Amino acid sequence: MNKTTFYELLRERILILDGATGTQLQKKGMPQGVCPEKWILENPHAILEIQGSYKEAGSDIVYAPTFGANRWKLKTFGLEDQVREINMSLVQLSREAVGRDILVAGDLSPTGEFIKPFGERAFEEAVEVYKEQVEALLEGGVDLFVIETMIDIQEARAALLAVKETTDLPVMVSLTFGEDEKTLTGTDPITAAITLQSLGADVIGCNCSTGPKDMIHILKEMKGVATVPILVKPNAGLPVVKDGELFYDLGPEEFASFIDEFTNIGVNLIGGCCGTTPEYIRLIKERTESAVPKMWLKSKISALTSARKTVFMGENMPLVIVGERINPTGKKKLQQELLDGKLSEVRRLALEQQQKGASILDVNVGMPGIDEKKVMVNVVENLSTLSELPLCIDSSSPEVIEAALRIYPGRALLNSISGEEKKLEKLLPIAAKYGAMFIALPLDDQEIPATAEGRIKVLDRILEEAKKIGYGPQDMVVDGLVMTVSADQKASLTTLGVIEYATKHLKTSSIIGLSNISFGLPERKWLNSAFLMMAMAKGLNMAIANPSSENLMELKMAGDVLIGRDENSKNYIAYFGQSKTISKSIDEKPKEENTRTKI
């Protein structure tokens, strides 16, 4: 099944997934503690009956019972050498059960190990573990992939990359959220959705957990930002033990009473997880028969994520301050530490900038005598858990950028891609592969154009090229390319013109690095502050600056109020009325209504 056909199907109707496999196998006699994959292969009738009855109940897709069939999981049963055989055989069983009328999804699930930055295992090891399974599932003949019950965004990313680097078949990613609406490693639904769809998930969603009711809000949040279809596969409520037997407390009818709400929210694929049976699936089928599927968003989302937070850009969103200080240029102490492989100064600068109100951290470790790639990866891994702020990966080396984007457990900002032929050719595909937003620098092989018109030409070109590989204007951030006003009297007007063009015509975000403007003049803070406000009036969305700069945050808070980016002056009052710690207030996610109208 190719993606186009899959999406055509999803535009036509709501697709029905299968119900529980694990709990059904237990009913069929599978004992506790055995390796399920091995038991299935030894007792093929069980899975043939289960999946046959799901097909009969109306499932469009069954998940091959390969949930635990990755090398690390199988190793606990001493079966790590049989990854290929087990996966191939299990897929063939599923095919036998349902034939070619409905789809068989290769099922990838947690490895049971934690990978960096949340654990010790290397990211690349996990990718390899999943790749091995993906290749076997492909050999077995799956129609598509599902990565399900994921509790760590980084492991989900590893699995997703493993699929995407191996095949073009559709891939769905489904996470499990706790009662706090976060995954085990702390990712919320919006952040997960943006991170995974940016990285290339064709469907996103949630499964397992405590039942349909608690998923409603999660699905609403996901749908608000989803540029792909969404899926839900809840448990049949909570497990309860009755007369020594394990039950799930939500009966089929009760479970099915949530289906209308799911279709109203705009869920595109519905099935059941633990505790559900063919009866549940039959009712889902019944309830969705006449439902018209709701489409996913056509425009991309202007947002950056860390593993634990999303920062939105856009017309109604607060100005985003990108903390500029993690950069060794002119910082002797930081330079020495980076040379010595120490990170305490990086960590201090990160926390200080977050505390002062930065919403994004720029990370630049370029300096002589350093293995930039190694240091960059180390810093990014460290900051990914230390700070909640999304990162801006700032390097002139495409290799360093790719290494950082690959291991970063969120959607980063790439700083930057210019109109230089080689940069465009190399960096755009890298950015697109990892789904990063990127800063477009309006200069090309010939020059840094001195006029707004000249810069606009370069920007048009970059956006055109970006669109060819799937980007939208929402993914691009135009750099106003601030030059020094004391050297070129028109430098500020040129930049303001570029920002206005980005806002009104390109419909991209825009960014400026503040401090250049005032170079060589006295009392630079006034020029920097004034310029920031003027740029905001032209639609500026982001500024690379030192959030500790005098006046900067105060004026930013005021500026947000004045151009409709701070509803009811809530953030402003919070900032000035109580304390000056604003990390909470400024990057709150937008209300769902806002998110929708924005797009």
Add this chain to the structure above:
Amino acid sequence: MNKTTFYELLRERILILDGATGTQLQKKGMPQGVCPEKWILENPHAILEIQGSYKEAGSDIVYAPTFGANRWKLKTFGLEDQVREINMSLVQLSREAVGRDILVAGDLSPTGEFIKPFGERAFEEAVEVYKEQVEALLEGGVDLFVIETMIDIQEARAALLAVKETTDLPVMVSLTFGEDEKTLTGTDPITAAITLQSLGADVIGCNCSTGPKDMIHILKEMKGVATVPILVKPNAGLPVVKDGELFYDLGPEEFASFIDEFTNIGVNLIGGCCGTTPEYIRLIKERTESAVPKMWLKSKISALTSARKTVFMGENMPLVIVGERINPTGKKKLQQELLDGKLSEVRRLALEQQQKGASILDVNVGMPGIDEKKVMVNVVENLSTLSELPLCIDSSSPEVIEAALRIYPGRALLNSISGEEKKLEKLLPIAAKYGAMFIALPLDDQEIPATAEGRIKVLDRILEEAKKIGYGPQDMVVDGLVMTVSADQKASLTTLGVIEYATKHLKTSSIIGLSNISFGLPERKWLNSAFLMMAMAKGLNMAIANPSSENLMELKMAGDVLIGRDENSKNYIAYFGQSKTISKSIDEKPKEENTRTKI
């Protein structure tokens, strides 16, 4: 001669004025100390011969010898009861001398008294003295008027109003500047030109003084801002006594060597003053025969004047701060003083605001229990000499406004004219009569429109009505009408939209009152400052504010640099590099090139 015919003539060629009358009369035997007007009437052949030979030499216009024939001057010879007879007879003599082929101008000159605010005589008395002479000159049959050798802008205004309130004949106003390029009461050529052409002078220029050379720069300055033709009538150099006789040191040929430069500058009428003879006029005629007259500016000038200074508005001009503090609202001390007829607090506020960087002073004395008109006139007269800053006349009473504009010795800003039917009907003609710039308030009889679109409709209407009575967009200042953002979330965006429309479409100036925006929110200074910078980015030209407000002037100085209103950051560096006293630097007149390209 009506104005249209007069201007047609001036478009065709350079007009030739006459030469000296006084020095020529002395050559014809007029003794020192006599009343020249009386001597002429007793010795008519002298003037018949002098003016006859000027006509023969090529003069297009001779000045009737009524220079001293106003009541106050004649009183020194006991002739104050013969104003009518003397003026009529002198005009008839000139007519006899030159016939109907060339023009006879009724000549009004200084009364010899000083009027308020520079002297003790009431302004209205001077107007009456000139009116009496104007009526007699009209009866005598003059073709046009010339107000010449004026050394006090306020007396020139009185004479000009006297002519304009009596007749529609063309009127030329010519001042005498000292070596410092100022009139005796301190008015520079640019300020004089703007003030007088705004008040309705049909020609402006300079005469007498030290000779043609020193007039070159004065004429260049006038031409840079002149929306009417300009005239020059220099002395034949400096007076020297040789062998007991009075000579002027510049011979005819030497004098004539300046004529090319005059026509290059764009002088439209040329003659000679003291010491010149028909030979000088013959040479002027010769040298201008083939010259093509340079036109005057088609667009109006966005500038306000006091008696001693001009403040320009416009795209390349620094933001103009209008000091808001002379307003009794909420100021107990000021209220009490105004009730008591004292002005020390007004004077203190004026000087303090000037020192802090205001370029204009708003004057509002409206409060219960006060004779607003009387107090306003008193305050305006006081401030006219105390401070160099132009005034903004701020009242809700058309009567008060008219009284203030009438006696104000400059070009004031009227605050304000709304779209309300009655306000438009009453105030626009008053503003136009006195040549004031005016603030247009975007509200009408129905409402204060909440949207930019609604306000734009009102502003379009006001400008349309203003154009009907001779105004251009350069004369109007759009009020952004700042409402409170804490009450209406969109208030700031609405105002920014109105400012942008004024800048881009109406091509008017714009102004905001800063402090409303932040009402009801904490730390208001940040909102005020941020809003000012945003408004500047949209093209704002003026702000009504307290120049002592924290951050305000610092950000204004920075803002001017950033949007091309402070060439080479000169003002910024002066402000921060040396002292914080900027009254000099911020309202420097623009370079001549700038003035021209702006128009």
